[in-house]
Amino acid sequence: MNSDRRERPGPRVTVIGAGPLGSSLAFRLARSGARVTVVERDRPGCSPESETFAWVNAFSKSPRSFHDLHVEALRALERLNSEVGGGWLHVGGSLHWGDGATGNEFEAFETAVETMRAWGARIVEPSLGELARIEPDLDPESLGGRRPVHIPRGAHVFARQMAGAVLRAGVRDHGVRYRRATADGVETAGGRVTGVRLSGGDVVEADVVMVAAGAASAALTASAGAELRTVSRQPGAFLVTAPSAAELRTVVMAPRVSMRSDGGGRVMIGSSALSHLRGDQVGPDLVAETLDAARAHVPALRGVGVEAIRGGVRTVPEDGRPIVGPDPAVAGLYHVATHNAVTLGPVLAEMVADDLRGLPVAALEPYRPRRFTAPPRDT
Incomplete structure (x- = not known):
C-alpha cells in the first residue's frame, strides 16, 4: 500500500520511542491510515532496550495463549521483514x-x-x-x-537494524513523520490527551498517544495522570x-x-x-x-x-505480561509495554492497528490495562 497520508484522514497518533516496538507501531498504524508522528530523542534502535539477545521463540512460554502469541510473533516478523527488507531477521531455529x-x-x-x-x-x-x-x-x-x-521455527533479530529499517519504510512509504526530540510529557485537557510536549517547548498535537519509550514510559505515562504498572x-x-x-x-x-x-x-x-x-x-x-x-x-x-x-x-510489567490497550481513565492514552519488545513488537503492532480501527482483537484481551484495576473474579 503506497497511498499519501494526506488523502486518507485518520487519527493523529504520536508514538514516543523509535525502538523495535515504537517503529513497528508507527509503520503499522500509518499503513492502516493513521497520521503518525514518532518522537525519539536518539537514533532509532539506540536505546538500552534495543541491546538484547533478541531470540524469537515460544520456548517455555505459558499459558497456552502466551505461547500462541509468541508463535504468531515470528509470523509477524516475517511479514514485516518481507515488506521493509534490511537483512535484520535471521530464521534458523x-x-x-x-x-x-x-x-x-x-x-x-x-x-x-x-x-x-x-x-x-x-x-x-x-x-x-x-x-x-x-x-x-x-x-x-x-x-x-x-x-x-x-x-x-525460531529466529534472532538485529534489533538496531530492524528499528532503523522499519522506521525508514514508514517514513518513505506511509507518511510517518519523525521528530528527533525529547518528549517531556503528555499534554491533557478535560480528561483526554491533546499532544506530546517536547523539551524545546513545542507540542506535537495528537488524538492518540502511544508511549513505547522503555524505561522512560512510566514517567511519561504519569505526566498524563495515569499509571503504567511496571515494577x-x-x-x-x-x-x-x-x-x-x-x-x-x-x-x-x-x-x-x-x-x-x-x-x-x-x-x-x-x-x-x-x-x-x-x-x-x-x-x-x-x-x-x-x-x-x-x-x-x-x-x-x-x-x-x-x-x-x-x-x-x-x-x-508488574505481572510479566504485555500491557496493551486504552488507559481506563485518560482518553486517547494507549499503553503498549512489554519486556520482549523485539519479539512481540511487530505482532502487537498489527493488533494495535486493528484495535485502533475498532476491530475486535480477542488475542489482546488478556493484556488490557484494565486488568490491574478490575475487581478480582470469584473462583
Whole structure:
C-alpha cells in the first residue's frame, strides 16, 4: 500500500520511542491510515532496550495463549521483514540440550519440550550427522552424550537494524513523520490527551498517544495522570566476540551459555551469570569463564577474544505480561509495554492497528490495562 497520508484522514497518533516496538507501531498504524508522528530523542534502535539477545521463540512460554502469541510473533516478523527488507531477521531455529539463559535443570528442560510438543510445535531430535548439517560449528562431543533437540521455527533479530529499517519504510512509504526530540510529557485537557510536549517547548498535537519509550514510559505515562504498572528495570549483559571463523546458523542454548551469530563472524554470548548484570559490572574473570564455556561447544572461538560487552535494560510489567490497550481513565492514552519488545513488537503492532480501527482483537484481551484495576473474579 503506497497511498499519501494526506488523502486518507485518520487519527493523529504520536508514538514516543523509535525502538523495535515504537517503529513497528508507527509503520503499522500509518499503513492502516493513521497520521503518525514518532518522537525519539536518539537514533532509532539506540536505546538500552534495543541491546538484547533478541531470540524469537515460544520456548517455555505459558499459558497456552502466551505461547500462541509468541508463535504468531515470528509470523509477524516475517511479514514485516518481507515488506521493509534490511537483512535484520535471521530464521534458523534453535538447538537445545539445556537452558543457558536461566540455568534450568535438564528435567525442567525436558518438561518444556514435551509441553511444546503437546501444543503442536515441530521439534526434531537430530542424529549426529543431521546435527553436523544443522550446526557445523558445534562440537558434538561437548554435548556430553545428551541428545539435542532442534526447533526449526525460531529466529534472532538485529534489533538496531530492524528499528532503523522499519522506521525508514514508514517514513518513505506511509507518511510517518519523525521528530528527533525529547518528549517531556503528555499534554491533557478535560480528561483526554491533546499532544506530546517536547523539551524545546513545542507540542506535537495528537488524538492518540502511544508511549513505547522503555524505561522512560512510566514517567511519561504519569505526566498524563495515569499509571503504567511496571515494577522493574532489569539489566542484562552479553559478550560479543571479535570476528572469528564461526558462523552459527541457529541460536544455541547450551546448559551454561547461549550463543548466536552477531554478523561478520562475531558471536553474541549470554549466560545466567550475565543475565542480571549491567555491562560495566562484568569483570574479567566472568568474561574468561563465559568464553571458556562457549569455546567448549564452538571450537572456532578458541583464541578469539571479546570485542564488546553490551548491556541492555528490560522494562518488565508488574505481572510479566504485555500491557496493551486504552488507559481506563485518560482518553486517547494507549499503553503498549512489554519486556520482549523485539519479539512481540511487530505482532502487537498489527493488533494495535486493528484495535485502533475498532476491530475486535480477542488475542489482546488478556493484556488490557484494565486488568490491574478490575475487581478480582470469584473462583
